[in-house]
Amino acid sequence: MAPKVPPQPSLEQSSTATAAGHGLAHAAPPKGILRWLLTTNHKEIGSLYLIFSLIMFFIGGIFALVVRAELYQPGMQLIQPEFFNQMTTMHGLIMVFAAVMPAFTGLANWMIPLQIGAPDMALPRLNNFSFWLLPVAFILLLSTLFMPGGGPNFGWTFYAPLSTTYAPPSTTIFILSLHIAGISSILGAINIIATILNMRAPGMRMMDMPLFVWTWLITSFLLIAVMPVLAGVITMMLMDINFGTSFFDAAGGGDPVLFQHLFWFFGHPEVYIMILPAFGIVSAIIPTFARKPLFGYASMVYATASIAILSFLVWAHHMFVVGLPLAATLFFMYTTMLIAVPTGVKVFNWITTLFRGSISFEPPMLFALAFVVLFTIGGFSGLMLAIAPADFQYHDTYFVVAHFHYVLVPGAVFAIMAGVYYWLPKWTGHYPHERLAQWHFWLSVIGVNLTFFPMHFSGLAGMPRRIPDYALQFADFNLVSSLGAFLFGFSQLLFVAVVILCVRGGRKAPAQAWDYAEDLEWTVPSPAPLHTFETPPTYQRPAH
Amino acid sequence: MWTVIKSVLAAFFGVQKEQQRREDFEQGRPGAFIVTGLVMAAFLVGILAFVAILVSR
Amino acid sequence: MSRIEMGNDDQRSAIRRTVWRSVAALVGMFAFAFALVPLYDVFCEVTGINGKVETSAQALVNEEIDDSRYVTVQFITRNGSGLPWRMDVETRQIRVHPGQSAEVNFTFNNQSDGVSWGRAVPSVSPSSATRHLRKVSCFCFDEQRLEAGERLELPLVFQLARDLPEEVNSVTLVYTLYPVETRKAQLQAGAKVLEGDEV
Amino acid sequence: MRTLLVWLAGALSLAGSSQAALASGWNMPVGVTDLSREIYNLHMTIFWICVVIGVIVFAVMFYSLIRYRHAKGAKAANFHENTTVEVIWTAIPLLILVGMAVPATATLKKMYDTSDAELDVMVTGQQWRWHYEYLGEDVAFTSNMSTPRAQIRGDEPFGENYLLEVDQPLVLPINRKVRFLFTADDVIHAWWVPDFAVKQDTIPGFINENWVRINEPGIYRGQCAELCGRDHAFMPIVVHAMEEDDFDTWLAERKEAAAEEALGVEREWQKEELMERGEAVYASICASCHQPDGEGSPPAFPALAGNQRMLEDREWHTNVIIDGVSGTAMPAFRSTLNPVELAAVVTYTRNAWGNDTGSEVQPSTIAQRLGQ
Structure with missing residues (x-):
């Protein structure tokens, strides 16, 4: 039984929501900049998150293009190795912490209250605070690039002792900014949990929630569980650097490998933090455009939960070559292989949803379908990486780079774009420009594959990751990757164009913007007024 | 108790009949399911660790 | 609102x-x-991950010596940066039976004209042997202090347990010498003086 | 759809070429050890399993996309669960995984078995070079990348083995089990030779093991595989695998040369000799951080040219080179350079690039300082 409401608005009060601001006296919002600084409205904060993450996506993208430009051909042409290392590090940090995570938080802010029939997030003022921490954190982080000794240059995984004893002086600022970003994520997660658990429309049980809400609930638990561990690790780093402790310094009786254990205890769940909400978005889009209820709703929820639990048990598969004992290597190999099962269940469910549907190919659907195919390819390389003996060859090569970019770019990023295209009519009241969106899609798909598919080959052929210059046999693969990266990078300008055009105008969208879309957000008008569901709707279970 | 274990096992596999799920949820004791789930997760870890240690000898 | x-x-x-x-x-x-x-x-x-060893003395266990096999024990000394000491071991490798205890002397020589503190950080390979290595006495348990030009000979007394896995026939003990920060060293020196110990 | 084509093209290009062609740079090398071959086979097995699953899954998906188009008037069915199907597609992957885990476990056990080695080599990672020591043989040397910086800058055409060539390769015998002991002086590096399927982190203060038994003589190249700072890309590994007899001869020669060098400590060296030797040592060991012109790259790597403290205090200067500086990238060269090399490099740095102290240090002085 899919947890859907019937296509027709089934809410007694949906008419009340139509006219914004009536019924209850809303204080006039402050004007100009102050309005955005002080807003406690989940929709405005959601927009802030999304705009912030788009800007950061471009900044991180520029860093990636600097890297790809240097790697266009063998030899050092454009930048110095020190700067190259700063670029790879910053690219990773910005994309993970400032682009992908805030984008999902933005979507959560916008959509979770709408999908569960709540008037706002549970803690609106906290919501405002957790957003405004982000610009502070990342302006600090970006400013390290201009400090003496440069910014962080030890990779986004910042392994000790390269990131402690041998780090540039700006590392303390890096730690501070990561702390602030971490607090922001944690506050966001608390807010989301409080909202989902306490503010569902009367009659909506947990197993009636849309999958985007479910995946975000589980993601929030992951965030609460692992962000403090990250905070702990960087605090230990800070103490090692500034207060003479030696958590990670062998000279003082510490252990550099401990850093990696702690980091990946955070880092692997972090990977799922970046992909679970994507599963939720795709699980909303595919049924809509296949005009058929999602296959296996319950098993999707269970699979998400078991992926989340397993994610705590696999961290050392990032460390197969640090010299783990045999039993540990075996254990982590088995648990990692096990993750393929629930992940496979998800893919099978999506495909079975398509089977005997009635499928149309609007832009959100295009991105969602590309997500299924390309994420699965990333999953296959992940399965290969799980085989520990083979991982001794794959580890820290471009094969790994190919793997996680397949999971994160056509995975997480495509899902975010699919979500944006899917909900733009709800946000702006206009459909996105179909032609432009199709161009954006096809150029992105071609660009992504040109960029990352050859990396499988260069990795297998023996190219280590994070090197600014490479041997001649890798030249062809890198040339293709660099061309693809520029194609992908510049086609994202189309995305910006589509979004701006859509905000300004375009074909008008009704409340029910997509024919078969069933969740509660489609019962409020498009564009969604500033205040919705001020009287809770009564949720009615659909009768499929 | 046995139905709880069966349901949790089914959840581990990611499969459950809608009918059964409905019954479970109407039973209204989430605590039992959560505890059973955690115990069985720990059990799974135990089995894997045991196999790994056994094989590595 | x-x-x-x-x-x-x-x-x-x-x-x-x-x-x-x-x-x-x-x-x-x-x-x-x-x-x-x-x-x-x-x-x-407990598991011997990473060749980390007990950092305190263990008791010698009286067990029957397994005459049927020999294990080669190698000793490697290394210098981390910043400590003007020379560290030597009297023999690079010995052969012992499991269950047998052995003693090997290490010498430390401070080659500077100032007092300094150092610590030898131990590591054992293969990691499957770590749990079966009992160190009865080791210079690596403590930080060492050497006066200018001082020479110190310290023993390592150890025993490989009888239940050392069959396939392990060679064990490598590596000691890396690191300086102990002056501030920390002074604090400890102060503490020792207070306790009335010979410094 | 395009993605599938790209993907299929990749898969087919792998499938269509023979193993030999695959080894030529599109795939993991088969390698020259029994284990590397086993790992290659594991890799290909799991790859083909993925291909088969991928083909089936994507075939169903694209069939559905084409067959059930809304534009062609497809009417949607309304089913949304089927326990039998769900059990099947959970159970089958589980069985495949168990099938993969069995051979993987067997291979892993072999990889971990370092017993009964006939030769022990200690590999030490340093920013940014490798140091090799044949344990118990009194032979040790440092291996630096030999690709000229001019090639990297683009001032000269690339050589054949651009970035994968060293001044002194590690020499190993074939058909003997060689055990590696890995450690590092500063940060974590990783020693990797794809043809051996050996990749192991070298961790400061800790020791790791791995082993190799090479089947064919030849020259095998690899690179550092763990980000270790600025010149991570520029610390390649080259292994020269020789017939056993040739190796024994080589080792004997190296021992003899080392003994001869030790004799050189006794005699008085001319300043010119020391300068010449020092220049060579500086170029291979020091120049990567302190730069060929001695200007360094502060703050991490101080300038040597015109360094007041160094010029005024010869003893401090010597001590820094011998003992290193803790908490910095300056390692202790006490055991990686011999007294002649140490004396030469001290003399050189005190007299090069306008550092005209005129002072020199004799190898015998250094030997005394080292207590030898």
């Missing part, structure tokens, strides 16, 4: 409860991250 702020006390207290539980979980996880540091050490010592 919104429903929350307008009332519905039940919901508000439910939200508050959720928030406090989350905060408790957060604090717990932060503490857990730090608890992982000692836990990791314990775990390493």
Whole structure:
């Protein structure tokens, strides 16, 4: 039984929501900049998150293009190795912490209250605070690039002792900014949990929630569980650097490998933090455009939960070559292989949803379908990486780079774009420009594959990751990757164009913007007024 | 108790009949399911660790 | 403004409860991250991960010597940066039976004209042997202090347990010499003086 | 759809070429050890399993996309669960995984078995070079990348083995089990030779093991595989695998040369000799951080040209080179350079690039300082 409401608005009060601001006296919002600084409205904060993450996506993208430009051909042409290392590090940090995570938080802010029939997030003022921490954190982080000794240059995984004893002086600022970003994520997660658990429309049980809400609930638990561990690790780093402790310094009786254990205890769940909400978005889009209820709703929820639990048990598969004992290597190999099962269940469910549907190919659907195919390819390389003996060859090569970019770019990023295209009519009241969106899609798909598919080959052929210059046999693969990266990078300008055009105008969208879309957000008008569901709707279970 | 274990096992596999799920949820004791789930997760870890240690000898 | 702020006390207290539980979980996880540091050490010592060894003396176990096989024990000394000491071992390798105890002397020589503190950090390979290595006495348990030009000979007394896995026929002990920070060294020197020990 | 084409093209290009062609740079090398071959086979097995699953899954998906188009008037069915199907597609992957885990476990056990080695080599990672020591043989040397910086800058055409060539390769015998002991002086590096399927982190203060038994003589190249700072890309590994007899001869020669060098400590060296030797040592060991012109790259790597403290205090200067500086990238060269090399490099740095102290240090002085 899919947890859907019937296509027709089934809410007694949906008419009340139509006219914004009536019924209850809303204080006039402050004007100009102050309005955005002080807003406690989940929709405005959601927009802030999304705009912030788009800007950061471009900044991180520029860093990636600097890297790809240097790697266009063998030899050092454009930048110095020190700067190259700063670029790879910053690219990773910005994309993970400032682009992908805030984008999902933005979507959560916008959509979770709408999908569960709540008037706002549970803690609106906290919501405002957790957003405004982000610009502070990342302006600090970006400013390290201009400090003496440069910014962080030890990779986004910042392994000790390269990131402690041998780090540039700006590392303390890096730690501070990561702390602030971490607090922001944690506050966001608390807010989301409080909202989902306490503010569902009367009659909506947990197993009636849309999958985007479910995946975000589980993601929030992951965030609460692992962000403090990250905070702990960087605090230990800070103490090692500034207060003479030696958590990670062998000279003082510490252990550099401990850093990696702690980091990946955070880092692997972090990977799922970046992909679970994507599963939720795709699980909303595919049924809509296949005009058929999602296959296996319950098993999707269970699979998400078991992926989340397993994610705590696999961290050392990032460390197969640090010299783990045999039993540990075996254990982590088995648990990692096990993750393929629930992940496979998800893919099978999506495909079975398509089977005997009635499928149309609007832009959100295009991105969602590309997500299924390309994420699965990333999953296959992940399965290969799980085989520990083979991982001794794959580890820290471009094969790994190919793997996680397949999971994160056509995975997480495509899902975010699919979500944006899917909900733009709800946000702006206009459909996105179909032609432009199709161009954006096809150029992105071609660009992504040109960029990352050859990396499988260069990795297998023996190219280590994070090197600014490479041997001649890798030249062809890198040339293709660099061309693809520029194609992908510049086609994202189309995305910006589509979004701006859509905000300004375009074909008008009704409340029910997509024919078969069933969740509660489609019962409020498009564009969604500033205040919705001020009287809770009564949720009615659909009768499929 | 046995139905709880069966349901949790089914959840581990990611499969459950809608009918059964409905019954479970109407039973209204989430605590039992959560505890059973955690115990069985720990059990799974135990089995894997045991196999790994056994094989590595 | 919104429903929350307008009332519905039940919901508000439910939200508050959720928030406090989350905060408790957060604090717990932060503490857990730090608890992982000692836990990791314990775990390493129990399982022998990473060649980490007991950092305190163990008792010699009287067990029958396994004459049927020999194990080669290699000793490697290395210098980390910043300590003007020379470290030597009297023999590079010895052959012992499991169960047998052995003693090997290491010499330390401070080649500078100042006093300094150093510590030898031990590591054992293969990691499957770590649990079966008993160190009865080792210079690596303590930080060492050497006067200018001083020469010190210190023994390592150890025993390989009889239950050392069959396939292990060679064990490597590596000692890397690191300086102990002056500030820390002074504190400890002060403590020792207070205790009335010979420094 | 395009993605599938790209993907299929990749898969087919792998499938269509023979193993030999695959080894030529599109795939993991088969390698020259029994284990590397086993790992290659594991890799290909799991790859083909993925291909088969991929083909089936994507075939169903694209069939559905084409067959059930809304534009062609497809009417949607309304089913949304089927326990039998769900059990099947959970159970089958589980069985495949168990099938993969068995051979993987067997291979892993072999990889971990370092017992009964006939030769022990200690590999030490340093920013940014490798140091090799044949344990118990009194032979040790440092291996630096030999690709000229001019090639990297683009001032000269690339050589054949651009970035994968060293001044002194590690020499190993074939058909003997060689055990590696890995450690590092500063940060974590990783020693990797794809043809051996050996990749192991070198961790400061800790020791790791791995082993190799090479089947064919030849020259095998690899690179550092763990980000270790600025010149991570520029610390290649070259292994020269020789017939056993040739190796024994080589080792004997190296021992003899080392003994001869030790004799050189006794005699008085001319300043010119020391300068010449020092220039060579500086170029291979020091120049990567302190730069060929001695200007360094502060703050991490201080300038040597015109360095007041160094010029005024010869003893401090010597001590820094011998003992290193803790908490910095300056390692202790006490055991990686011999007294002649140490004396030469001290003399050189005190007299090069306008550092005209005129002072020199004799190898015998250094030997005394080292207590030898």
